[in-house]
Amino acid sequence: MNKPLKQTWDLETVFPGGSQSPELTAFLNSLEKEVKELRGMVQTAIVPTDLKEAETLEDILFSLESCWAKASEASAFIGCLAAQDINDKKAIQLSGRITSLFADLQSVAAQFDNLLREVDDTLWNEWITTAKVEPHKFILNESRDLAREKMSPELESLALELAIDGYHGWGEFYDTIVSKIQIPFEENGKTEMLSAGQASNKLHNPSREIRQEMFEKWENAWTEAEDYCADTLNHLAGFRLKLYGNRGWDDVLKEPLTINRMSRKTLDTMWAVIQDTKPVLVEYLNRKAKLLGLETLSWTDVEAPIRTSVSKVTYDEAAETIVEQFRKFSPKLAEFSEMAFDKSWIEVEDRPGKRPGGFCTSFQESDQTRIFMTYSGTASNVSTLAHELGHAYHQYVMKGLPVLNQNYAMNVAETASTFAEMIVADALVKSAKTEDEKLALLEEKIQNSVAFFMNIHARFLFETRFYTQRKEGLLSADEISSLMEEAQKEAYCGALSTYHPHFWASKLHFYITGVPFYNFPYTFGYMFSTGLYVRALQEGSAFADKYDALLRDTGIMTVEELAKKHLNVDLTQRDFWQSAADMCIADIQQFLQMTDHLA
Template identity: 40%
Template sequence: MDKLNQNWNLEVIYNSTNELHVYLHQLEEDLQVLARGINSFSTISIVDANKMKILLLDLGMNKGKLSQATSYITCLLAQNPLDEKATLLQGKVTKLSSQFEHTLTKAKNIIAQISPELWEVLIESPIVNDFKFILIEWRNAGNTSLTHNEQAMLSSLMTDGYHAWGQMYQTLMGNLKIELQIEGKKHTYSVGQALNLRAHPDEHIRKFAHESLEKEWAEHQQNFAKILNHLVGFRIQMNQLQGIEDALDEPLRKNRMKKKTLDAMWSAVSKHKQPFVSYLNHKAKMNHDGKMQAFNFWAPIASVGNKIHFDDAINLIVEHFSKFGPKLKAFAVNAFEDGWVEAENRPGKSSVAFCASFPMSAESRVFMTFDGTMKSVLTLVHELGHAFHNFAMTDISGLNREYPLSIAETASTFAEMIVLEAAMENATSIQEKISLLDEKFKRSVMNFMNIHSRFLFELKFYEERKKGLVAVHRINELMHEAIKEGYEDSVEEVSVYTWLWTPHFYITKAPFYNFPYTFGYLFSLCLFAKYKEMGTAFENAYIQLLRDSGKMSTEELVLKHLNEDITSEEFWEKGLKLCVQDVELFLQLTALN
């Protein structure tokens, strides 16, 4: 492909913030019409399936319109966290989102209150068959101790309370500047740029960046501890109001997953950590360390050439995607040529890579900071995987586009595997293969150890927060204990401030946004094994799986498309064994080298 711009094109979404103002005004009127439509269902004596379908389609349409506006503002604030106009618009969209959630809650309550006789007639009607899963999900979740007025009040409070704390985190983190003195010159980095230095080939720079970040976290830890305490405190109170004691109840429901599935996954992971401990120990010895140092974890293991130019990275991605299937290749080419990607390495950007969906435009936008490392190439690929999932669901009705977070990480991780596997096959030297295997294992360690530690920390923090505010020193202790258990004490100098700079702890719409990554990673390994069996014929089956991801539970989805039982440890061990085989190859190659 020809030389491409590293900045995205947002103007095709909205020409200006003034155009967004007009859009939001119309959306506000649309939401009022929707609310009146919901009120017509307030007393149900006869269920009209046709009318119900229209209502569900309207809900999905307005959900898409809100997502469109939210994504646009998210993009504006990512490229410039100090954008005051975008910040004001964010408040407007948050208020409209609250109104929509209020209307949606009312719709769910109406579904829950339909008499058993009328419900049987409705749910078996072919007219609403496309919404059958979500209707049943709403009805099953409708048994809440909160009255409609209490739910409305709670939704309203979330705007200026709960969600505001999450937005405060984004603002504070986006405003942080890291000052580093490198090679006699003073440099100012955003958090994202400073974190990227963890993959710098010079160990002194990696260590210096690590220590500078630790100093920055220590200076601001009180403010971030306050935010985390209030976010989790709100969630706990919200759960208690609804009679929910288990902190995992909401994330499991949102992931459409059984507790048995989560337990089976973590049990399998815990039983198979030793090979990755061996990998970390071996890599530490290669660096002449007794134990892996955290600031060396992302370091390139071998010199395999110069930095990867952005254009070369794009060509590499397109080439490898083409080997998977023509639809994925065409999608990637379109995304790059139409300006879907913001990758410029510059200060003042947000530190968090993400993919934003624009359902009304049938487009996505990918945000990241490209620094020429294989790690940044894979970050770009990861976010493009999310965008491909959005693409696969282009013509799916709004309410059925909302897939669980566990499945959300499947397409992104699968895309990484395509590129890594193809790159391994094309490797021209042992050193290159070693380097690529190392990149693979970094992801394995992140999913099996780092994310496990996040999960363990969040569980422990919730328990302590129930007793009252948790002091900063205790938060750090909890993080340290979780890291020690998650990594099986195989890494030193891991930041006890991980709770502070990990944005997933502060995402208000997704508590426990950790285990979905591990789920998606292992699930992707199983899908990748299927792809190896079927070749390019797998692409259509893969797209169908993504299309179905908003219409059934994770257990049903895997059973339908893979004929596998994910509540058993045996399923997860299939994916883990593929990773273990790669560890064995790595140890062989490094011994030869």
């Protein structure tokens, strides 16, 4: 890799000129024209009665696929602009434009799906097995089946249009709220105003005094913004509930489960295994409290390192470590990651004005990806970097597949990312040179289990209950905070002394309009990737190719089908999930054994 590495990404290779890019403007103008022409094709199309007439459906299909790829390209670029500078007003305007364009495209897709659902079953089965169409068989069947469970195309189109300034508008308003969050922080005798992203990093500082001070300011800042956040969350949920009601959907989990291509039985089985595992996690939390000299852990202590002398890891050191550990599992994964670093596909600079959090986004037209985060040298930052590179690699191995077949769901997307984290974490624990180093690294690995088994579970419990109460009317900020704290107490089995009532306000994931219930897929990904890692340990280097093959199928199978084909397991049963939980339990037992004399 080139040294030193650039800490800002290069967006110029996609559209030069940022939000003022003439190329981007021309691209959007051309795309809007294509979508308009596509709409005309769909509106004049008739339900085919033979294979010859079905050729019109093929023309629409491939045009739709082209438009999706281009819209995704523009959306990814604009999303990067908005994330790197929350004060980029032009990027905010462009976000509205691309949201409108996507709504148009979704409306056209809904009309196309209506054509598909009207096709005679005999002709349908004949058409989807033709050479040109067969690669899209899964996606077409999925779209046709779902269309039969929705409102009429006219009403679905109307809902999509109204969502631009309603549903999605509220989601974008949350970004405005976040951009106004400014939190004072004094360091080295100088007070500076931190953005939400910078302040969030301070919550993970090794110093308990700094964490506690920042957490108090953090809660105060979100308390001041709580009414705006409550309005936003209420209206997002209200829109969804009204839409679901008109579709005849009673279960608020129907849409997220459909999007994630998994059954309720699989979800329930996964949570049941996790619930049975929690007593061991509570034992870990209690031991950690003793190691930190505390009676009980507070919210900000959960992710705190057990040693206050944890050294900073430079960005270059993190990149070198990640690539080295990736190479031990898969040279292909390591080479891809080196390329991402060298081509400046990664934005990590710690500066004001950036959006909080991290993400990976793909550019399907130009076969590139970009990773966004704020790197401050913590062990958590190293994990996030490995996590996002896992996302990027997932997209990379799908290169060459039909665009629509690359649209994998969030739960399997989180599989690749958490698997990448696990490669790095497990390898570092095994190669630790001292007991202290091994203990610190092992504890960092266990933190993932706590996050996915407890923190994410709290989010799931909160959101499920929030939607249940929202059916009865608007909730006040105090009522929402109470729901949040209750969910946290239950998910953490009452093991903490304090909780984070305004977590619902500070967490972006509750306000993302593209994916409802942006929580349980994380835990699925963690558990699924842990199960995969168990297999990797059993099968050795031969598993790397099997892993790539599994990733390539993630866009064209349910998770149950995926697991059956590549692992020969049944996800509706406990066995696979238990194998993953057992690995997490083994880490905790090792930690307890290593710290027994210290406690």
